[in-house]
Amino acid sequence: MSMENLSVARKGYFGEFGGSFVPEDLQGVLNELEQQFLKYKDDPEFIEEYKYYLREYIGRENPLTFAENLTKQIGGAKIYLKREDLNHTGAHKINNAIGQILLAKRMGAKRIIAETGAGQHGVATATACAMFGMECIIYMGKLDTERQALNVFRMELLGAKVIPVTKGQGRLKDAVDEALGDLVQNYQNTFYLLGSAVGPHPYPTMVKHFQAIISEESKRQVLEKEGKLPTAVIACAGGGSNAIGAFAHYIDEENVRLIGVEPAEAPTLTEGVPAVIHGFKCLTLIDENGEPKPTYSIAAGLDYPGVGPEHSYLKESGRAEYVTATGQDALEAFQLLCKTEGIIPALESSHAVAHAVKLAKELSSDDVLIVNLSGRGDKDVEQVFQMLKK
């Protein structure tokens, strides 16, 4: 896709971050999407339907579990776990997939397209499409289809067509380009379902809207259980969708610390610089040539050189803190949560658990921490087996 004719819309900005840096034909599609999102997000019938599927299909609300054994073992702050791992399909991604597909249905779309790297967003999208009887096309880098053969099969079982992308390096970025090309060609009947709080406006705002259910629930739950707000909310950050959803209802509560945990191997917010990637501006890791830098995290869902624009702004404005945890830290936290609580966390979520354990020790028993357990670790058990055997 040519990057000439850039049209820059001064909306969807978080400080200097966000916006929409896309060719003009795509901008028209995004403008229409923004209109429809604004129209339906406050529509009582739309909200009722969204809440219906959250409850009856995803299984919300999920609990805010007091991790009593872990708290006792660590000493210090009380640790609570927001249980996104208990959602249907095993992570937070389905909240957003259901929200967007309901919007797609309202817009008369018959075809859903998405791109996926590790396959988790592809699986959530294919699940939602099966539920709503929509045609589902998933673009995936050829290399990724080979590394994630089981997730490809999972998507196919759910009725999706997975298209391996051989262009470029056959990675996520190339799959994004193919999906955007498809959207421009087929926008009359096609909806692009984006999986994280990234991309051009209105996606970061829309994804936050559908993930905000996490903190809407946790705030109510912590007030019920503790009679006060938490000292801190901790979430892992890849693109940033589970973190922004976990933070959303606390952003205006100045006394609640918001802490995003990145993999030390892809420290976008801690070491990134402002740049435009994939159609929006954010803190990002770039190489000498200004290209997105290849990253490697043991948690596939955190392996992205950019991050959502709102996190970039929360970092620069000082409202949220961003720290790192190494793959080794995450691996230890993974095992600790298994043994103490009988919960197998996703390797992504294990980064947040690792930081919570560190922070809890520095605080007192009057402090309350909420860790967003973004997903379950069943998908990671074989990988952990390989790592621990070595």
Ligand SMILES: *Cc1c(COP(=O)(O)O)cnc(C)c1O
């Ligand atoms: C995809 C994924 C993430 C990372 O994505 P965000 O948009 O940063 O939330 C984190 N945890 C799990 C379990 C995931 O599947």
